[in-house]
Amino acid sequence: MKLSNSIESAVKSIKKCHTCGGLSENEICEICLDEQRDNTKLCIIENAKDIFVLEENNLFNGRYFVLENLEKDSVESLKKRVSKDVKEMIFALTPSLSNDAVILFIEDNLKDLDIKFTKIAQGVPTGVHLENVDMLSLAKAMDSRVSI
Numbered sequence: 001m002k003l004s005n006s007i008e009s010a011v012k013s014i015k016k017c018h019t020c021g022g023l024s025e026n027e028i029c030e031i032c033l034d035e036q037r038d039n040t041k042l043c044i045i046e047n048a049k050d051i052f053v054l055e056e057n058n059l060f061n062g063r064y065f066v067l068e069n070l071e072k073d074s075v076e077s078l079k080k081r082v083s084k085d086v087k088e089m090i091f092a093l094t095p096s097l098s099n100d101a102v103i104l105f106i107e108d109n110l111k112d113l114d115i116k117f118t119k120i121a122q123g124v125p126t127g128v129h130l131e132n133v134d135m136l137s138l139a140k141a142m143d144s145r146v147s148i
């Protein structure tokens, strides 16, 4: 009973951060409030839970923006979110044709801003044999090969 009450109050107290759209107990989340983070990098993710994946593994030290479902107003709020400090917008989305279209759409809407657009590299996952990699991923991995 006690546990279910505390779970219930935890769930009730979770809101969406007004700035990034991530999960937060307050109006603005801890990541957005953290002054130590790099304001020049804005990472675009699909869901609020993706922030936890990147944070848990200490993979990124910039700011986030959650694109939950791309509506016109999320492009508007993204525009507002892009301060003059942002120099690089990193798309950390699941590789797919529809997400490629989303990236193009956003790039097109923000093309007047002086921002470098990047996306996370796509390739062969660690420990997965080539024969088990889908054709599109293998083709992209071959295209984006790096010198060693």
Ligand SMILES: [Zn+2]
Binding pocket: 017, 018, 019, 020, 021, 022, 028, 029, 030, 031, 032
């Ligand atoms: Zn936030």
